[in-house]
Amino acid sequence: MVADAQDIKHARFDMARVTDLIEKNAPDAPIALMRPxxxxxxxxxxxxxxxxxxxxxxxxxxxxxxxxxxxxxxxxxxxxxxxxxxxxxxxxxxxxxxxxxxxxxxxxxxxxxxxxxxxxxxxxxxxxxxxxxxxxxxxxxxxxxxxxxxxxxxxxxxxxxxxxxxxxxxxxxxxxxxxxxxxxxxxxxxxxxxxxxxxxxxxxxxxxxxxxxxxxxxxxxxxxxxxxxxxxxxxxxxxxxxxxxxxxxxxxxxxxxxxxxxxxxxADALWLLLRVKARSDDALYLNDGVYGALGEWRDMPVPGRRIVLQTDGRTRSGPTCGFTVFGPTCDSLDRVPGTWHLPAEIGEGDYVLLTGAGAYSLALVTGFNGYGTREIFNLSSLCVQAGQHRLAS
CATH class of the missing domain: 3.20.20.10 (Alanine racemase)
Structure with missing residues (x-):
């Protein structure tokens, strides 16, 4: 599937909606972003x-x-x-x-x-x-x-x-x-x-x-x-x-x-927007993990990019380092295998946008401990308003 001008255009449009969503609403729960x-x-x-x-x-x-x-x-x-x-x-x-x-x-x-x-x-x-x-x-x-x-x-x-x-x-x-x-x-x-x-x-x-x-x-x-x-x-x-x-x-x-x-x-029909709940040295604790939308990571790395966004919607860049990634549950097995290389300055409250996450992510959510990505928003019709998210009619 060739990444032609239209693909790039739509990806930029969707990215602008993501940054707007973060800046205006600061979502704290994990969100699946549909790209129809x-x-x-x-x-x-x-x-x-x-x-x-x-x-x-x-x-x-x-x-x-x-x-x-x-x-x-x-x-x-x-x-x-x-x-x-x-x-x-x-x-x-x-x-x-x-x-x-x-x-x-x-x-x-x-x-x-x-x-x-x-x-x-x-x-x-x-x-x-x-x-x-x-x-x-x-x-x-x-x-x-x-x-x-x-x-x-x-x-x-x-x-x-x-x-x-x-x-x-x-x-x-x-x-x-x-x-x-x-x-x-x-x-x-x-x-x-x-x-x-x-x-x-x-x-x-x-x-x-x-x-x-x-x-x-x-x-x-x-x-x-x-x-x-x-x-x-x-x-x-x-x-x-x-x-x-x-x-x-x-x-x-x-x-x-x-x-x-x-x-x-x-695969490219959904992006996942996750948030960093806490950081401890080189360990990150996200608001979803392997009991949720990251379930397939237990068996294989999922294709796609990992983009870190700050609370104002700007992309965090700079030197990277390896992090151990944990999910939000009380189970110590809730850990993504391997390491994620992310900007070294990533911190609590930042967001991690996972592209290429449309396959098997939502299908594997267990709801264990009350966690797991459940909300789906359509990026083509998402209206962002202060304090809430809603789909345009």
Whole structure:
């Protein structure tokens, strides 16, 4: 997603709103700042650039405002992992196409999902295929493949995924039961290696040939890197690799192509505005932490910038040093791994603005000790008034 003049313009506009908010209101609670224009532009990048159809992985951020904006931008298919996510997607888009690609489900969940008319189901083992019971012939069963190869920030194949031999057998069983065969995979989160997709696509073509069938669709998963942590051409290179790999390995009857971005779709759609509650030497205590919107930091550094703002809204600069960052709860485990390099003069009352925080942040808030980012403000319509925040009507 290229940072063109419009991206820069909108980022500057949003930054001006943030500084105005701080100067006039001095918010003491953590705030999520929604950037709808950035979200629309991200969705359009996939809709225009990906060589197939696009679904959104709801797990990355199920906030109603996020889902509503995506639906209005043209996203009408949603990758869902639970019945609750199905209902959230349908609230935003009543005719949404649902891909239930969490491969393990209870019998009760399957019953509820059938009532919601799921279009595509994923399986990676015979027992889960058996659980599905009778489905209409139009029901797509996407067998989930894993090659157990590195490529992403962490491996998505350690929990789910059938081997090539298992996938071949499962596909044949899908056809024998009168349902529509498909394949899916996930290369791992924040995957920047285009060959991950081409290797998986080649393996899917080989499996379909061995199974003696034609795939109705091929879902190349998510894992796309967010633009906050990669160069401007990374997505374009991945899209081109996918297009070329499908043409090479499915030359005669290419399956319908799907992707299911989560992080890459919504990462830049939210900024987090946190405040320093206290400083003790090289330790900072913020008003949210790993039990809240910084939950994913326990597993991996989140892409984006960390900008320190003073109480008058001005950016704090100067020499930096490393800080240990703690959250606001009484638990000593509420600590962000590693160190954050921030301006050495940062102090109590300052703000830390985290960009690229739209994925998984709000979805992981626990509310432990009564803390955690809960408020969301729309930067495109935020009216800042002395002593209060409100959204413009």
């Amino acid at each position: 224009e950035a979200l629309r532009r991200s969705a359009q990048t996939f809709l225009r650039g990906f060589p197939g159809a696009v679904s959104y992985a709801v797990k990355a951020n199920p906030a109603p405002d996020i889902l509503d904006t995506l639906a209005k931008t043209g996203i009408t298919a949603f990758d869902v992992a639970s019945v609750a996510e199905m209902r959230a997607a349908r609230d935003a888009c009543p005719k949404a196409r649902l891909h239930y690609h969490n491969p393990v489900r209870s019998v009760a969940e399957i019953s509820d999902a059938k009532a919601l008319d799921v279009a595509s189901w994923s399986v990676d083992r015979r027992s889960e295929l058996d659980k599905l019971g009778n489905l209409p012939p139009t029901s797509e069963i996407a067998v989930r493949l894993t090659l157990k190869r590195a490529g992403g920030a962490y491996d998505f194949g350690s929990k789910f995924g059938a081997s090539a031999d298992e996938a071949t057998t499962l596909l044949q069983e899908v056809v024998a039961r009168g349902m529509t065969p498909a394949l899916t995979f996930h290369p791992g989160t924040q995957c920047t290696d285009p060959s991950s997709w081409s290797d998986y696509i080649a393996a899917c073509a080989m499996i379909a040939t061995r199974a003696g069938l034609r795939l109705a669709s091929l879902n190349v998963g998510g894992g796309f890197p967010s633009d906050a942590d990669t160069d401007a051409t990374a997505l374009a290179q991945i899209f081109a690799t996918i297009r070329s790999a499908v043409a090479t390995h499915f030359p005669d009857h290419p399956p319908k192509l799907w992707c299911e971005p989560g992080r890459a779709m919504v």
